[in-house]
Amino acid sequence: MNLSELIHEFILALIEPGILVGSIGTVSFINTANSAFSLGLVFTCISLLYFALNADFIAAAQLLVYVGAINVLIVFAVMITDQSVSSDSEKRGIGYFTALGACSILFLTIVCIFHKINDFYSSSIHQSEYLKLNLFEQNDVQNIGYQLLNKFLVPFELASLLLLVALVGAINPARDEDEGKDIAENQKKSFVSSTSPRDKSSFF
Amino acid sequence: MNDINSFLSRLNSIINFSTILPKIILIVGLITIVITDLVNKGKNANFLYKIFLISTLVSMGILFYQLISVIAFEDLYTNNTFNNLFRFFILICSFISVLLSVDYVLCSKISLVEFPLFKISAGLGGMILSCATNLITIYVSLEFLALSSCFLSGYTKRDIRSNEASMKFLLMSGASSSSLLNDFSLLYGFSDGQVQLDNIIDKILFSQYIPIICISAAFILAGTAFKLSLFPFHQWTPDVYEGSPTPVVAFFSVTSKVAALCLFTRLFRLIFPYLSNEWHIVVELLAISSMILGNLIVVTQRSFKRMLAYSSISQIGYVMIGILAADLENGYASMITYRFIYIFMNLGTFARITPFSLRTGSDNIKDYAGLYMKDPVLTFSLVLCLLSLGGIPPLSGFFGKLYLFWHGWKAGLYLSVTVALVTSVISIFYYLKIIKLMLTKTTNLVDTLKTYENQKSLVSSIISTKLKSSVEMAMILCALASTLSGLFMDPIIKITRNTFF
Numbered sequence: 001m002n003l004s005e006l007i008h009e010f011i012l013a014l015i016e017p018g019i020l021v022g023s024i025g026t027v028s029f030i031n032t033a034n035s036a037f038s039l040g041l042v043f044t045c046i047s048l049l050y051f052a053l054n055a056d057f058i059a060a061a062q063l064l065v066y067v068g069a070i071n072v073l074i075v076f077a078v079m080i081t082d083q084s085v086s087s088d089s090e091k092r093g094i095g096y097f098t099a100l101g102a103c104s105i106l107f108l109t110i111v112c113i114f115h116k117i118n119d120f121y122s123s124s125i126h127q128s129e130y131l132k133l134n135l136f137e138q139n140d141v142q143n144i145g146y147q148l149l150n151k152f153l154v155p156f157e158l159a160s161l162l163l164l165v166a167l168v169g170a171i172n173p174a175r176d177e178d179e180g181k182d183i184a185e186n187q188k189k190s191f192v193s194s195t196s197p198r199d200k201s202s203f204f
Numbered sequence: 205m206n207d208i209n210s211f212l213s214r215l216n217s218i219i220n221f222s223t224i225l226p227k228i229i230l231i232v233g234l235i236t237i238v239i240t241d242l243v244n245k246g247k248n249a250n251f252l253y254k255i256f257l258i259s260t261l262v263s264m265g266i267l268f269y270q271l272i273s274v275i276a277f278e279d280l281y282t283n284n285t286f287n288n289l290f291r292f293f294i295l296i297c298s299f300i301s302v303l304l305s306v307d308y309v310l311c312s313k314i315s316l317v318e319f320p321l322f323k324i325s326a327g328l329g330g331m332i333l334s335c336a337t338n339l340i341t342i343y344v345s346l347e348f349l350a351l352s353s354c355f356l357s358g359y360t361k362r363d364i365r366s367n368e369a370s371m372k373f374l375l376m377s378g379a380s381s382s383s384l385l386n387d388f389s390l391l392y393g394f395s396d397g398q399v400q401l402d403n404i405i406d407k408i409l410f411s412q413y414i415p416i417i418c419i420s421a422a423f424i425l426a427g428t429a430f431k432l433s434l435f436p437f438h439q440w441t442p443d444v445y446e447g448s449p450t451p452v453v454a455f456f457s458v459t460s461k462v463a464a465l466c467l468f469t470r471l472f473r474l475i476f477p478y479l480s481n482e483w484h485i486v487v488e489l490l491a492i493s494s495m496i497l498g499n500l501i502v503v504t505q506r507s508f509k510r511m512l513a514y515s516s517i518s519q520i521g522y523v524m525i526g527i528l529a530a531d532l533e534n535g536y537a538s539m540i541t542y543r544f545i546y547i548f549m550n551l552g553t554f555a556r557i558t559p560f561s562l563r564t565g566s567d568n569i570k571d572y573a574g575l576y577m578k579d580p581v582l583t584f585s586l587v588l589c590l591l592s593l594g595g596i597p598p599l600s601g602f603f604g605k606l607y608l609f610w611h612g613w614k615a616g617l618y619l620s621v622t623v624a625l626v627t628s629v630i631s632i633f634y635y636l637k638i639i640k641l642m643l644t645k646t647t648n649l650v651d652t653l654k655t656y657e658n659q660k661s662l663v664s665s666i667i668s669t670k671l672k673s674s675v676e677m678a679m680i681l682c683a684l685a686s687t688l689s690g691l692f693m694d695p696i697i698k699i700t701r702n703t704f705f
Contacts, residue, residue: 154224155344158332161231162348165325168238169355172318173367 011052018045036078040071057141226263227331233259234324241317253306256320264295287335290466297458297547298327303678304555305451311562326352330463337401339388350377353456357448369447376440384427390420401474421483424471431464435493438517445513454554457516458547484528492623495521499627502634507567508557522624526608529615538611540700542604545689552589552682556582575642585683587639592686594632600690
């Protein structure tokens with residue numbers, strides 16, 4: 001192994017325990033805020049993994065979206081809910097073992113698939129084809145930007161409209177209705193006296 | 205004279221060149237609504253609705269103009285008759301459903317502005333979904349439609365049932381679109397990185413990957429059948445329909461179903477032509493179960509909106525027969541014709557329920573008893589629309605169903621057509637039961653109907669005459685369309701014939 005591969009292995013060996021420790025911490029901390037923070041550790045290590053795999057755009061997107069938005073939202077929600085420390089979960093019922101069995105079967109399946117793919121691609125024919133693809137010389141971000149504004153222009157603009165509508169829709173249930181009520185009251189003052197059958201019904 | 209000619213020809217070329225011009229007009233309308241509300245600070249709500257109506261009308265006009273002239277192709281869309289017809293339908297749906305929602309929104313003391321905003325965005329999402337040939341565009345526009353519909357269904361936020369409806373809708377639409385996304389990633393992988401639907405078909409090697417293609421067909425079915433409310437994926441329909449505000453139910457009972465039908469047809473037709481035997485059998489099974497389930501459960505319903513929800517489930521079963529019966533010389537004519545007639549029938553029924561529920565505050569079918577004495581216009585038009593939904597001869601629903609079942613019989617779907625006929629009879633029974641309830645003169649009126657007269661006069665004196673008549677305009681339009689379209693069946697069939705691809 002030459003130097004670059006050695007460095008690569010070293011970095012991966014640093015990142016992977018981080019992911020493992022973070023995920024174990026997420027499921028086994030009793031205090032929910034601790035587990036939310038270790039979820040943040042998992043997301044950060046995953047994005048570092050993407051950097052190491054030469055996918056810089058996805059790494060940046062992962063940092064922005066998962067760590068910056070989703071994890072912050074989770075921590076925020078956890079800290080707002082005022083909960084006592086959860087009771088002991090030492091009793092391991094049938095659900096625990098079922099989940100353990102299902103997850104271990106899934107894990108073994110994934111490991112077998114990866115071994116098969118590894119064997120498939122290790123043979124010399126495929127390696128030369130793989131090197132011919134010349135993936136390392138493309139500039140991913142530039143390519144993505146180019147495609148976004150040329151081929152995928154309509155979904156791109158539509159996604160920005162979607163953001164606008166989602167913002168309006170998220171604020172709509174949450175805002176205070178005083179302004180609307182005043183104007184509505186002004187418009188139908190004499191209606192108020194006769195709204196009794198309507199108010200009593202279950203329709204509104 | 206020369207100047208006018210050259211100006212007209214340039215205008216002609218602009219309109220013909222840009223196939224996304226109708227959508228751009230809708231987007232401009234959306235932004236105008238937001239800005240107008242910001243400037244006016246909540247007053248003058250009628251103006252906003254007029255903007256919406258004007259923008260819908262203008263884009264309908266342009267779309268119609270494009271339909272009858274030569275159209276240029278673009279990369280992200282293909283512009284054949286199929287797409288244009290669906291876009292036109294969606295615009296009609298948006299237009300009519302806004303007409304009947306103005307009154308409701310004013311009366312129920314909820315904020316006025318966001319309603320046309322969400323309606324425009326849902327219509328926009330539906331339109332782009334109708335002519336998308338790109339996996340990514342399909343997904344983004346589907347999410348657009350689903351999110352806007354979800355916000356619309358949760359609009360009356362003080363009503364608990366509306367909150368429940370929008371929660372259910374959001375969760376289930378999220379689950380179904382995740383299944384659809386899973387399938388898209390399968391298709392993307394197996395076609396070696398192609399996103400355009402045409403390229404995907406070229407590159408999938410059917411000889412090697414048949415089990416995976418079957419799995420991806422199953423995922424697409426799960427994803428799109430949710431929006432169509434086909435049999436195992438219909439559970440959201442009654443609860444969401446009952447909880448959402450009535451004009452919203454009217455809107456997405458037609459719009460999202462039309463858009464989802466277009467998506468379903470396009471995906472199955474384009475991607476899986478070699479598997480047509482397999483997915484034909486599955487869709488036939490789902491259609492039969494939807495018809496049976498919808499029509500049997502509708503008999504036990506006490507709420508009008510739930511009844512309409514179950515009847516729309518069974519109507520989708522009929523329409524699936526039309527999809528299965530598509531062949532070369534007729535295209536999807538039967539399905540599209542029936543869809544067109546169904547829009548008017550359904551919107552007409554909702555246009556009657558909305559003022560009734562505004563005036564009496566009740567949704568129970570029993571409260572409709574003796575309506576004939578209080579409001580003959582409403583009763584008569586509701587009778588017409590319900591009979592058309594059931595499929596009684598001189599009305600257009602009969603002609604639509606006749607054409608659909610005849611096509612199905614010709615294509616060899618004997619079991620489905622038989623089941624459809626039997627369940628149609630069951631649905632006629634139920635509609636006639638409601639009509640009989642309305643038309644009989646009862647001596648002791650129900651409590652809610654006693655206050656009917658008072659409410660009506662107060663409503664009409666407060667709201668300006670323009671708005672009051674918009675619901676009646678919608679009512680009359682739909683009643684006329686659902687009776688007379690049967691006479692104009694032939695030209696409609698001729699237009700919808702050229703839609704096979």
